[in-house]
Every structure is written in structure tokens, then in C-alpha cells.
Amino acid sequence: MKRKISLRINGKPYTDEVEPRLLLIHYLREVAGLTGPHIGCETSICGACTVMLQGRAVKSCTMFAVQADGREIVTIEGLAANGALDPVQQAFWNEHGLQCGFCTPGMIMATKQLLQDNPSPTDLEIRHGLEGNLCRCTGYQHIVNAVKAAAGKAGA
Amino acid sequence: MIPQAFDYSAPQSLEEALGLLASGDRKILAGGMSLIPMMKLRLAAPAEVVDLGRIAGLDGITEAGGFVHIGAMATHHTVETSPAVRASCPLLAETASHIGDVQVRNMGTLGGSIAHADPAADYPAALLALEAEIRVVSAHSDRTVNAADFFLDAFTTALEPGEIVLEVRLPVEQSSEGYGYEKVAHPASGFAVVGVAVRITREHGRIIMARIGVTGMGPHAFRARAAERLLEEGAAPERAAAVVGEGEEANSDLYASADYRRHLARIHARRALAVALSRAS
Ligand SMILES: Cc1cc2nc3c(=O)[nH]c(=O)nc-3n(C[C@H](O)[C@H](O)[C@H](O)COP(=O)(O)OP(=O)(O)OC[C@H]3O[C@@H](n4cnc5c(N)ncnc54)[C@H](O)[C@@H]3O)c2cc1C
Ligand code: FES
Ligand code: FES
Secondary structure, eight states: OOEEEEEEETTEEEEEEEOTTOBHHHIIIIISOOOSSOOSOSSSSSOTTEEEETTEEEEGGGSBGGGGTTOEEEOGGGTOBTTBOOHHHHHHHHTTOOSSOSSHHHHHHHHHHHHHHOSSOOHHHHHHHTTTOOOSSSOSHHHHHHHHHHTTOTTO | OOOOOOEEEOOSSHHHHHHHHTSSSEEEESSOTTHHHHHHTTSOOOSEEEEGGGSTTTTOEEEETTEEEEETTOBHHHHHHOHHHHHHOHHHHHHHHTSSOHHHHHHOBHHHHHHHTOTTOSHHHHHHHTTOEEEEEETTEEEEEEHHHHEEETTEESOOTTOEEEEEEEEOOOTTOEEEEEEEEOTTTOOEEEEEEEEEEEETTEEEEEEEEEESSSSSOEEOHHHHHHHHTTOOHHHHHTTTTTTOOOOOOSSOOHHHHHHHHHHHHHHHHHHHHHHOO
């Protein structure tokens, strides 16, 4: 039986009727039309689907949309404000923290969470904080550099 | 990766939830970090999912009467970062920090992890070493089970149909105690191939209390009681660690044979003991 859910995504209200088995990632991409969060593995491993739920990073392929009823979600689309990239987005751009870009929306959301918890992380803390996000292209070093740059610690 | 269709309920109170769970093909949803992957693979296909996420107060952490009480719905992240847990049960906070990745720790819960009882889960080792008590309730019962009697087999616990884990009670660790958790993380899944949690108290240079919990090695987590006894009788840590896992069944898979797992349990018991001894005052 379908259920009605009401939630806020990137500050905007959404109300929809959904099947309980609808995964949040499918709701975001196919119902709300937000294709920034990607589907990589769909098995809770790669982190490409990472979004913020109540301010904490979660894998939206491992959550039902009904669990988000009444909650606040931020996707990669919600970061840039007034045409200016978020500092984390800008740092990934400047430091070549991406190649194909497939993992990037998840990497950036996980980085938002990492810097919120620990504003000046070490290399090791960055790697630990991004353990739930896989990248097939960059070899991670440029991602670590981007996170350091975003933390205002480039070259440190 | 779409689960079979199911009905969903999100009770607002514990009574309502227990009433629902008293009958029918219903499964609890906590953090969903084990249940949802299983439902996606259709290894689980409950007719109804009962989400505990809307019941206020199931995730509280309080300290009273020499015990820390942690609500079943406390997330791994909450356990890892809670000032009360870090101060009074640092072994548990340290263990939580080893679970999965940050996204998993943000959703996964203490109650869900122990109810699921994955043989490779991290928490059971710490709960055994901490001699935790697990409060379990149903619509018509309320009982407490010692951690040592809770983990019965792979994915099998002492929970009866209709029962849920309500909270975990842990005796406050003495500040003079040393503790350590050493884990071999599976390179792909991050779960414990083997994990050993240790607590030690020393007096005048002698070990007077030792507790060792081992996860990952066998079908369920266990206490290494023979090694504990040797330590308390004055044996060197290397000698005690060498008997860890003796007489216990060991799992075998493509990544690690039973003999190798037993070997890892001993090596990591030794390492965890070294860390615990360096922290004990
Ligand atoms: C990518 C990934 C990596 C992981 N890595 C690790 C790791 O390294 N170490 C580790 O230990 N775990 C790991 N996990 C598992 C994780 O810790 C889960 O959070 C945990 O096993 C289940 O907790 P949950 O709250 O998500 O429970 P759910 O998935 O919601 O439920 C699990 C089971 O327990 C039952 N249940 C839930 N709550 C209760 C309750 N209060 N009372 C009775 N029954 C209940 C449910 O009905 C279900 O059968 C990983 C998971 C993922 C997805
Ligand atoms: S798509 Fe969600 S973790 Fe890979
Ligand atoms: S940039 Fe291609 S997967 Fe990360």
C-alpha cells in the first residue's frame, strides 16, 4: 500500500505517494528529479549515493523513502548558492579531485560531513572519513588534496 | 536491487511496536544497514516492516548506579562520540569507531547489530569483555540476558519471537583499567575477520582481572575464559594469548581458513593485551 510522505530537500518541500519499498535514491532521482546523487553499486559499498539526512551523511541506496518522511535532506544540488560553488566543490575543481566525476557527488557530501566533525583533518583522518566512498579514477591522492584545500590547509 | 513489496508501519510508542511484533510476519527496522541489504537481495522478505525510528527515547545514553545504559537505537556514531561512553566505557566507544564507514555508523544501531548477530560484527567482542547485560522486552515479558548467554550461533541470539532489544547495560570501567580492541578488517567488506576486545586491571604489577571477547573467529562471539584465568594466575600475556580459541569452533571461508583465523585471534589477543597493559595504571 502506498504511503504519503512529506519532506524537505535542499530547503524545498516535497509531498508524494510512494511504495514502502521505494529506496530513497530512486525517490530522489526518479520522483524528485534530482540526479546528482548517483547509483554506483546499489549494495551499500561505494558511497556514490551519499546525501545528508538531518545533517549526517547516509547512503541513500540503503534507506527507504518512507524513512525520510518529515526529515530534511540535502543533495549535491543543494550546495551551490547564488551561482557560486560551495567551497568543497570549488576545492575539488581546483585540485583535480575528480576525473570521470561519477563518485564526486558522494565524495563531496561525505567531505561536508568530515569537515563539519573535524575542521582540520590529517591525511589519515581524511582517508578514514572517506572510507565509505570508492573512486575508480583518481587514486584518491587528489581527493585528499581537495579535502585539505577545502579545510584551508593546502600544502600543510 | 528492489525488495519484495511489504507493508510499513512506524509506531510512535514502544507499546504499539511490541503489540505489532506479538504476531504476524513482521520484522523490525532499526538502522537498516543489515536488513535493507538483505531485503534487496531477497534473503529477507517480511510481510511487514516495523520501523522503530519514530519512537522517541529509544536511543538515550544515561549513567546511573555504576552502569551506563545505552538505548538500542543509539547509532554507532552516537556510541563512538558520546562523552559518557568515552569516559565510562571507552572500550565500547573505541569498538564503535571500527564499524564500517561513517555513513554506516550514522545509521546503524547498537540494538540492530547485536540482534542481527553477524559472526563478523565488532560489538559482540566488546560486550563480552565488558560483561554487558542486554534488556529484552516483548508485549508480555521483560528480562535481562548476559552478553555471554546472548550470542548463540551465526545470526542466532537468545531473542524469542516478539522480543526486542531495548537497551544494553554496561558496568562503568574503572579508570585504572586498561582496554584495547584489535581487529583484522576484511579488505572488501570492512567486517572483522577477527576482532579481540580486552580489559585488564593490575594491582602491584599483577593482573587481577582479565576479560577477553573474541569475534569473527567462530560462528558466534565468545569469551576466552581459559586465557583470562591464566592471566589472573600470573601467566605472561604471550602464554595466555596462545590458548585463545582453544576448543572453539572456527569459521573457514575463501579469505581465511579456520586455522588461520585461530592464529589471527591469538596474535590479536596478544596485541590487544599489550595495548590494554600500556593503558592500565
Ligand atoms: C557497508 C557496510 C559495512 C559494514 N561494516 C561493518 C563492520 O565493519 N562491523 C560491524 O560490526 N558491522 C558492520 N556493518 C553492519 C552494521 O553495523 C549494521 O548497522 C548492523 O549490523 C545492524 O544494525 P541496524 O541498526 O542497521 O539494524 P537493521 O539492519 O535495521 O536490523 C538488523 C536485524 O536486527 C533486527 N533488529 C534491529 N533492531 C532490533 C532490536 N532493537 N531488537 C530486536 N531486533 C532488532 C532487525 O529486525 C533485523 O533482523 C556494515 C554494514 C554495511 C552496510
Ligand atoms: S550506490 Fe549506494 S553505496 Fe553504492
Ligand atoms: S572520478 Fe571517476 S569514480 Fe571517482
